[in-house]
Amino acid sequence: MLAELFEYKFIVNSLLAGILASISCGIIGTYIVTRRMVFLSGGITHASFGGIGIGYYFGFNPVIAAAIFAVFSALGIEFLSKKTDVREDSVIGILWSLGMAIGIIFVFITPGYAPNLMTYLFGSILTVSTLDIILMAIVSVVIILIFIFFYHTILFVAYDQEFAQTHKLPVNFINNLLISLVALTIVLNIKVVGIILVISLLTIPQSIANLFTNEFKNIIIISIVIGLIGALMGLLISYQINIPSGASIIFSLVIFFILAKMFQIIKHKILLKINA
Amino acid sequence: MKKLVELKSVYAGYNDEVILTDVSLDIYDNDFIGIIGPNGGGKTTLLKVILGLIKPYKGTVKFYTNDTHKRNKIGYLPQFNKIDQKFPIKVIDIVLSGLIFGNKLFFKYSKSDYTKACDTLKRIGISNLKDYPVGALSGGQLQKVLLARALISSPRLLILDEPNTYVDNQFEGELYKILEELNNEMAIIIVSHDIGTIASYIKTIACVNRSLHYHKSNKITEAQLASYNCPIKLITHGEVPHTVLSKHNH
Numbered sequence: 001m002l003a004e005l006f007e008y009k010f011i012v013n014s015l016l017a018g019i020l021a022s023i024s025c026g027i028i029g030t031y032i033v034t035r036r037m038v039f040l041s042g043g044i045t046h047a048s049f050g051g052i053g054i055g056y057y058f059g060f061n062p063v064i065a066a067a068i069f070a071v072f073s074a075l076g077i078e079f080l081s082k083k084t085d086v087r088e089d090s091v092i093g094i095l096w097s098l099g100m101a102i103g104i105i106f107v108f109i110t111p112g113y114a115p116n117l118m119t120y121l122f123g124s125i126l127t128v129s130t131l132d133i134i135l136m137a138i139v140s141v142v143i144i145l146i147f148i149f150f151y152h153t154i155l156f157v158a159y160d161q162e163f164a165q166t167h168k169l170p171v172n173f174i175n176n177l178l179i180s181l182v183a184l185t186i187v188l189n190i191k192v193v194g195i196i197l198v199i200s201l202l203t204i205p206q207s208i209a210n211l212f213t214n215e216f217k218n219i220i221i222i223s224i225v226i227g228l229i230g231a232l233m234g235l236l237i238s239y240q241i242n243i244p245s246g247a248s249i250i251f252s253l254v255i256f257f258i259l260a261k262m263f264q265i266i267k268h269k270i271l272l273k274i275n276a
Numbered sequence: 277m278k279k280l281v282e283l284k285s286v287y288a289g290y291n292d293e294v295i296l297t298d299v300s301l302d303i304y305d306n307d308f309i310g311i312i313g314p315n316g317g318g319k320t321t322l323l324k325v326i327l328g329l330i331k332p333y334k335g336t337v338k339f340y341t342n343d344t345h346k347r348n349k350i351g352y353l354p355q356f357n358k359i360d361q362k363f364p365i366k367v368i369d370i371v372l373s374g375l376i377f378g379n380k381l382f383f384k385y386s387k388s389d390y391t392k393a394c395d396t397l398k399r400i401g402i403s404n405l406k407d408y409p410v411g412a413l414s415g416g417q418l419q420k421v422l423l424a425r426a427l428i429s430s431p432r433l434l435i436l437d438e439p440n441t442y443v444d445n446q447f448e449g450e451l452y453k454i455l456e457e458l459n460n461e462m463a464i465i466i467v468s469h470d471i472g473t474i475a476s477y478i479k480t481i482a483c484v485n486r487s488l489h490y491h492k493s494n495k496i497t498e499a500q501l502a503s504y505n506c507p508i509k510l511i512t513h514g515e516v517p518h519t520v521l522s523k524h525n526h
Contacts, residue, residue: 034360034363034364036360085291149381149382150381150382150383152372152373152376152383152384152385153376153380153381153382153383155365155369155373156373156376158363159359159360159363159365159370159373160354160359160373162329162352162354162358163352163354163373163425164373164376165328165329166327166328166329166350166352167374167376167377167378168377168378168379169376169377169378169379169380170379170380170381173381174381210364213364214364214366214409214410214411214412215364215365215366215409216364216365218364219364
């Protein structure tokens, strides 16, 4: 059965998308979770819908339009919350809904029916195009290189910005670079699981990994592996019982999380018994 | 005595609100200054000005560090409630981060950096915590790790922002002993809400309440504090027996 599956290009593409998604989300998600930027990331995700709408209306690639839109909203949130005295979470809330509103307006005024719209909201790993794969691969490679070469600087700015500032580290540059990578990662993974679900790819593997390790590097590695298993399992379930792939990937990940948590509790109880 | 830092009629604050007005202060190489003052009086603002985290609206901050050997200017121990205690990082990595400087993105540790980090941990008496994740540490242990991070670069000036909050008396005693020793090598500035316990270790007292009054002794009376416009109660906590404050003269 599996051999025959690989003959279809869309199956190969969706497998590649799953691998690339687990790499980029594994690394960037670890940054998001440890910096407690989950809400910010949710804001960027939804704001990017504005870019998708604009892309639709003007007839260019919605993913690229969304990427540009997301990076600017991310930098905008950084700037507004730092330079003005508006609360950061309020800024996020405003941009979150503004982006969605722009998206809805542009999709509405676009003549004709927008058949792929649901793809962006709920994701469809099976319709990932070769261009999507190329973009995802580029971003993944960039992220890997940046995290390999700048690892210590990124880690210390993330851990204690003020201290990093007293040591004259390029704190603003690092923050802006990373927030842009967060935006790009989110947008390029929207095709895989959709706007509504993408945040889970950035948080569930990390939460599982964090049960077993307390080191930034290890969280990244374990998250990538867990993300990969989740994506493959989700795809298989989606194919077998014919349900949307995005939802089945998230479902697999949540089941892993529950199993991991149960494993940890049982292990704890056994250890207590041995010691007692 | 060599002058390290000179603040000249500094005005500073946040968001266009002036908190510190006309503050001048000279810091010398063997100083041990205790900064006291009411909350919101500008203690942390003063530290941030010295650390270069905020630029003064008016006035100058000047460093006199023309020595040839490579030493960091300032070691900083922030208030530890500002630090995320769930961040996945090991003790040794936190200490090593004290060696990263300058406008660089790429950084790699040498073997001697690692040895230095181990030595610094040993000096503070927490070698056993080397590979602990930060989440497993107690408040006092984390303070010591942060102190090691501040010390690893052998700074000329050590700045501690309320290192004695949320820690037990035993830790406080240990901390002051370490600081007393360190004072032979560097100037120390310590912010404390509890002047009673630090009084016997510090050499001078700076009262900060919008403006700064420098008291060149570690003995101070409530009457003097009042005249400095620095309404602080002189109390000691628990059993730490280091109160050397003068009583009222009436």
